[in-house]
Amino acid sequence: MTERDYSGPDSRRVQQMFAGIAHRYDFLNHFLSLSVDRRWRNAAARKVRDLAGPTPPTCLDLCSGTGDLAIALQQHLQTQIIASDFCHPMLTRARGKFGRSAIRVVEADALDLPFPNTSFDAVTMAFGLRNLEDPYRGLCEINRVLKPHGAAVILEFSKPVLPVFDQIFDFYFRAILPCLGGVISGDSTAYQYLPDSVRRFPDQEHVLELLRRAEFAETGYKNLSGGIAALHWGFAHKSPPNSGGE
Ligand SMILES: C[S@@+](CC[C@H](N)C(=O)[O-])C[C@H]1O[C@@H](n2cnc3c(N)ncnc32)[C@H](O)[C@@H]1O
Incomplete structure (x- = not known):
């Protein structure tokens, strides 16, 4: 699978799926990853600090879900954060966690954002x-909503790069995680979707290529936990491409 022939899941299906598991999402994230997911989000927040400095005026967290990365960003940076997602029940949980913090919530589709060009520093x-x-x-x-030279940081599951480890991970992800996730969440489809979507998703180099094709500059990536996840980053091009495609 290359970045050129990859097409993602149906948006409405994804929205409904996350609505159905929102009540168990946080618990299952931490339980199924043995809390390694927290370390990955902290690594993402530190990367934003490295690329954009400790006080970028504005930061947008997309597909924010229940808001854990937005909270990590708030802990690592002095910035005004907007957390955005298109799934209302996920954002309801995020709002509960944000409490009185200054993180703003905007319900929106990441493919059609309600923000003007060049709005955010990260x-x-x-x-x-x-x-x-x-x-x-x-x-x-x-790219469109970033200011010129604003930083994008993307955290995503990726392809393990260590021999043997990749087989152990594959066994856990295919055989154990869907069973545990299904039983605890009561939604076996959602936790079968997780390993299926990770397997289908392009590897580190192809995501890097996708970033370059979307006209990001100074792109790079770093494997986390032997490539189970990866951080990708890039800076917005001076003249953002038309968001409608090539
Ligand atoms: C796996 S969750 C990740 C949530 C959170 N960022 C985290 O680290 O736990 C994926 C999130 O992406 C959201 N999502 C998927 N497609 C989206 C879209 N087109 N627009 C906005 N949100 C979307 C889902 O609603 C879901 O909350």
Whole structure:
């Protein structure tokens, strides 16, 4: 599977699926990953700080779900954060967690954002790109709403690169995780979707190529936990591409 022939899942199906598991999403994330997911989000927040500095004026967290990356960003940076997602029940949980913090919530489709061009200094997305119906269009939208030289940081599951480890991970992801996730959430489809979508999703190099095609500059990536996840990043081009595609 290359980035050129990859097409993502149907948006409405994804929206309904996350609505159905929102009440168990956080618990299952931490339980099934043995809380490694927290370390990955902290790594993403630190990467934003490295690329955009400790005080970028504005930061947008897309596909924010229940808001854990937005909270990590708030802990690592002094910035005004907007958390955005198109799934109302996920955002309801995020709102509950944000409490009185200054994080703003905007319900919106990441493929058609309600923000003007060049609005943000940094845009993040954790475990969202794989869920977008059209990941290339999603990256173009990110580029569009970033200020010139604003930073994009994308955290996503990827392809393990260590021998043997990749087989152990594959066994856990295919055989154990769907059973546990299905029983605890009461939705076996959603936790079968997770390994299926990760398997279908392009590898590190192809995501990098997708970023470049969406006209990001100074792109790069770093494997996390031996490539189970990866952080990708890039800077917005001076003249953002049309978000409508090539
Ligand atoms: C796996 S969750 C990730 C949530 C959160 N970022 C995290 O780190 O836990 C994926 C999220 O992407 C959202 N999503 C998928 N497609 C979207 C779209 N087109 N627009 C906005 N949100 C979308 C889903 O609603 C879901 O909340």
